[in-house]
Amino acid sequence: MPRVIYFDCFSGVSGDMALGALIDAGVSLDDLRAMLQRLGVGGWELHASREVRGPLAGTRAHVVAPEDHHHRTLTDIRALISGAPLPSAVVERSIRIFTLLAEAEARVHGTTVDQVHFHEVGALDAIVDIVGVVAGLDLLGVEQVFASPIPPGAGWVRSAHGPIPVPAPATLALLASVGAPVTADETPFELTTPTGAAILASLATFRRPPMRLRAVGYGFGARRMERPNALRVWLGDMDDETDVDQDRQDRTSAEHAGSGESSPVLLETNIDDQPAEQIAYVTERLREAGALDVWCTPIMMKKGRAGVLIAALVPADLEDRMVTILLRETTTLGVRRRAVERYVCARDIITVTTPLGPARVKRKWWRGELIGAAPEYEDCARIARERGVPLTTVYQTVMGRLEDASSVTGH
Missing domain, CATH: 3.30.70.1380 (Transcriptional regulatory protein pf0864 domain like)
Structure with missing residues (x-):
C-alpha cells in the first residue's frame, strides 16, 4: 500500500509548521539536516524542540539564517536546487513549488515569471523550509499528499512591499490556481502563509483519503494564540479495501475521459x-x-x-x-x-521488495486489465549506485520479483 500523508490544517499551514509536523511524525532531524546540506549553501541552522501548547504536545521547527538581502529569481532558485545532489523527486517537487510561487507573484504584481524577484520566500530560511518539507516527505517515503480545506486568516501583515491584507495576495492566488477549498475562519492573524499555500497547492489533493494510520505529528507555529497554533499530519498507508470503488472510478475516468480532464x-x-x-x-x-x-x-x-x-x-x-x-x-x-482527443491508460504505482532493496513499479491498466509494468528509473538508478551493480541487473531483478505477488507492498 502506498505511503500517504494528510495535512490537517485546522489552524492553517506555514513552512515551519509543516517542517515541525513532519519531524514530529518521525523524520530524523539528523537525516533532514544532511539532506539539506546538499544544497551547498551555508550559514543556516535547523533546530527542533518539543513543546506543549494547551492540550497538545508537538514539535517547533525553526530555521536560523542570517538576514538575506539577495532577492533571488526563479532561475536562481532552480539552478540552486537542480544543481544539488538531491533525489530526483525532491528536486522536481521543490522546483514545482517555487514555479507555482513565481506564477502567483507574477499575477499579483502584474509582471512575468522571469521578472519576479522573490523577497520573503526567496530568503535562505524560506528555501530551507520548502526544500526541507519536500525532503521530509521523501525521507518518510510519502508517495501521495492530501490536505484539508485551508483557513487563510484575516487582518493585515507586513511584507517587503509594505502592509498587505490577510490572506496575502500571493496566498490567495496560489489557492485559486488549484481551486483549493477554504474555510470561513476569520481569525485576525495570518494562518496560512504563501510558503504553506505553495507547498499544498503544488503537492496536495484536497480531500481526506482512507488510510491505515501509522503516525500523527503536530508542528507548531511561532505565534501564540488562544487555540493551538498547530498543523497536524496524519501519516499512513492507503487502505485499498476501502478505496477500491474510488480506484475503479478513477481508472474508468482515465480510460474514457483522459483522467477526467477536458481535451488537451x-x-x-x-x-x-x-x-x-x-x-x-x-x-x-x-x-x-x-x-x-x-x-x-x-x-x-x-x-x-x-x-x-x-x-x-x-x-x-x-x-x-x-x-x-x-x-x-x-x-x-x-x-x-x-x-486533440486521446485514450489514456490508467496507471498506479506499487512498491516491489527485492534482495537489492525496494523499488517502485508503474503499472498500466486498460479497462480493468493489467497490460504492462515498468520499474521507476530513479529508484533503479539509486539502487545501482548504492549497490555498485549494473542498472540492467536492477531492472531484471525488479521485474523478476514483480511476478511474485508476495513481494508487492503497495498499490
Whole structure:
C-alpha cells in the first residue's frame, strides 16, 4: 500500500509548521539536516524542540539564517536546487513549488515569471523550509499528499512591499490556481502563509483519503494564540479495501475521459536558429509548467536548414501559459494549436521488495486489465549506485520479483 500523508490544517499551514509536523511524525532531524546540506549553501541552522501548547504536545521547527538581502529569481532558485545532489523527486517537487510561487507573484504584481524577484520566500530560511518539507516527505517515503480545506486568516501583515491584507495576495492566488477549498475562519492573524499555500497547492489533493494510520505529528507555529497554533499530519498507508470503488472510478475516468480532464491542446512550433541547449531549456520549462508531454522532432526547413519541431501536449486550462513560454523562450513568431482527443491508460504505482532493496513499479491498466509494468528509473538508478551493480541487473531483478505477488507492498 502506498505511503500517504494528510495535512490537517485546522489552524492553517506555514513552512515551519509543516517542517515541525513532519519531524514530529518521525523524520530524523539528523537525516533532514544532511539532506539539506546538499544544497551547498551555508550559514543556516535547523533546530527542533518539543513543546506543549494547551492540550497538545508537538514539535517547533525553526530555521536560523542570517538576514538575506539577495532577492533571488526563479532561475536562481532552480539552478540552486537542480544543481544539488538531491533525489530526483525532491528536486522536481521543490522546483514545482517555487514555479507555482513565481506564477502567483507574477499575477499579483502584474509582471512575468522571469521578472519576479522573490523577497520573503526567496530568503535562505524560506528555501530551507520548502526544500526541507519536500525532503521530509521523501525521507518518510510519502508517495501521495492530501490536505484539508485551508483557513487563510484575516487582518493585515507586513511584507517587503509594505502592509498587505490577510490572506496575502500571493496566498490567495496560489489557492485559486488549484481551486483549493477554504474555510470561513476569520481569525485576525495570518494562518496560512504563501510558503504553506505553495507547498499544498503544488503537492496536495484536497480531500481526506482512507488510510491505515501509522503516525500523527503536530508542528507548531511561532505565534501564540488562544487555540493551538498547530498543523497536524496524519501519516499512513492507503487502505485499498476501502478505496477500491474510488480506484475503479478513477481508472474508468482515465480510460474514457483522459483522467477526467477536458481535451488537451497540442502546441507546435518550428525552430531553426537556436542552439540545442536552449531548446532543451524550453522543454524543461514546459514540463515544469504542467505540460502533459513535450517532444522534439528533427525537420528540414527552407533553404535546406536543419531545424527542430517542438511539440507540447498541454491541458486546455494551461494553454495560455504554455504559449507564453514558447513565444518568450524561443525565436518563433507563431505557435500552431489544435485540440486533440486521446485514450489514456490508467496507471498506479506499487512498491516491489527485492534482495537489492525496494523499488517502485508503474503499472498500466486498460479497462480493468493489467497490460504492462515498468520499474521507476530513479529508484533503479539509486539502487545501482548504492549497490555498485549494473542498472540492467536492477531492472531484471525488479521485474523478476514483480511476478511474485508476495513481494508487492503497495498499490
